[in-house]
Amino acid sequence: GSYAAAVGAAGADVDRLAPSVAQRRFPALRFTNEAEILHDRTGGVIAAGETVQALHRLVASGGADVLEDTRVLEIDRSGQAIRIVSERGVLHADRVVIASGAWLRELVPVVRPDVRVVPQTVEYFRLGVPARSLPAWVHFGGAESGVTYGLADLGRDALKAAHHVTQGPDTNPDEVAPPAHGETDALRGVLDRILAVPVLESLGIERCLYTMTPTEDFVIDHWPGDPRVAFASACSGHGFKFAPLTGRILAELVVNGRADLPGGPDMASLFALRPTAVPGASAPA
Ligand SMILES: Cc1cc2nc3c(=O)[nH]c(=O)nc-3n(C[C@H](O)[C@H](O)[C@H](O)COP(=O)(O)OP(=O)(O)OC[C@H]3O[C@@H](n4cnc5c(N)ncnc54)[C@H](O)[C@@H]3O)c2cc1C
Known part of the structure; x- marks a missing residue:
């Protein structure tokens, strides 16, 4: 939707893929027939x-x-x-x-x-396949599930995944509370919907901080x-x-x-x- 329009307006070098094409190319992910799919070949991961x-x-x-x-x-x-x-x-x-x-x-x-300071929860998972066999992905789930992303962790065979949380109460960076009740279940629910490979176990969570401006x-x-x-x-x-x-x-x-x-x-x-x-x-x- 609006993300795809913004990417297009910025002139980013991305391919639009039909769900059937994306499914063949990325069999570890699940695509619905209504999904709008952008493939960015220029992305990378920084250590x-x-x-x-x-x-x-x-x-x-x-x-x-x-x-x-x-x-x-x-x-x-x-x-x-x-x-x-x-x-x-x-x-x-x-x-x-x-x-x-x-x-x-x-x-x-x-x-x-x-x-404002908004805490984030990042969770690591062991998958039934090597995590590096999945592409790095961002899922826009709208009002229902928000923005979720995942990528292979560096240095070990694990998927690193999180909700990208931009709203929420302001936080003192020296007093970050544990994740809210149900937060990790919600992340697991999104993974179960969009990953076509088994998620075997959680390897732990990390809390970290976004600094946010209104825009x-x-x-x-x-x-x-x-x-x-x-x-x-x-x-x-x-x-x-x-x-x-x-x-x-x-x-x-x-x-x-x-x-x-x-x-x-x-x-x-x-x-x-x-x-x-x-x-x-x-x-x-
Ligand atoms: C979960 C998560 C995922 C992210 N993913 C991405 C991503 O995919 N791509 C991307 O580009 N960015 C990502 N970011 C954002 C990125 O980490 C930050 O934008 C970046 O680290 C900001 O850099 P900085 O140097 O401004 O601040 P920081 O990296 O926060 O460094 C600030 C440093 O200042 C120190 N400090 C604070 N107060 C004092 C003081 N009084 N005296 C001395 N030292 C002090 C802190 O200890 C810290 O070491 C992510 C952030 C989080 C939390």
Whole structure:
């Protein structure tokens, strides 16, 4: 429906498959005759943990210090040098980028009205066939079951699956409750409907966090009134793959004051914290 229309409008390189064709090509999935099926041949899976470790090695080899397990408690912009007060002491900086994910609101209070934290439940399953024999898939179940996705886990033979939850009460990222009653049963119900291979057992669940804005757009901007500080909420469950672009916009914002990237005069304006949503946001805070 609307997703297929949006994909078409964006010019994405996808094939539309008739259910009978999809059934032959992907026998591990079940397709109803009414299903609208898009096949994206350009998709891939990023090894997220290894990517972060590689980036860590890259910045360390370039001479940067990486302080792990060090919580920043306060960013004091009142002086000529910015003071970063952490659990391990105070650092001084000319420029600061804040990308603290679901904890962004602690360090950048101006985003509070626009950024919510929504917990997710990811579950791992052992299948009756190798999980890698299935394609990565996203199922749009409408009002009945919402959006569900699945892909082979990296490093072991398991299916990783979850509902993509964008609505729900705001959550304190330090106090995430266990999944709601019936949540895992609902996921299992969707899998039983759309997988044509046996789901043998659950291998466990994980809880993690989406940061969400009302439009699901990212927020990447200067601290209002202070071009020395930039922040990002690369959110809505889509931020990882865009990290090279997000990082470049942030770097250009704090170094050059604007982000001159291909495709627009100032890419950063695409992701600006909307002043309409935050009265008085242009005043220093
Ligand atoms: C279940 C799930 C599935 C997802 N699937 C996808 C996907 O398929 N594709 C995709 O592109 N994206 C996906 N995402 C989204 C992706 O993980 C995020 O968009 C991305 O991690 C955001 O990166 P970030 O660096 O902004 O924040 P994070 O990765 O959250 O990193 C923020 C870091 O800041 C640290 N921090 C927080 N507060 C402080 C503080 N005060 N001091 C010091 N450090 C602090 C945190 O500990 C954390 O390490 C998914 C997310 C979830 C939860």
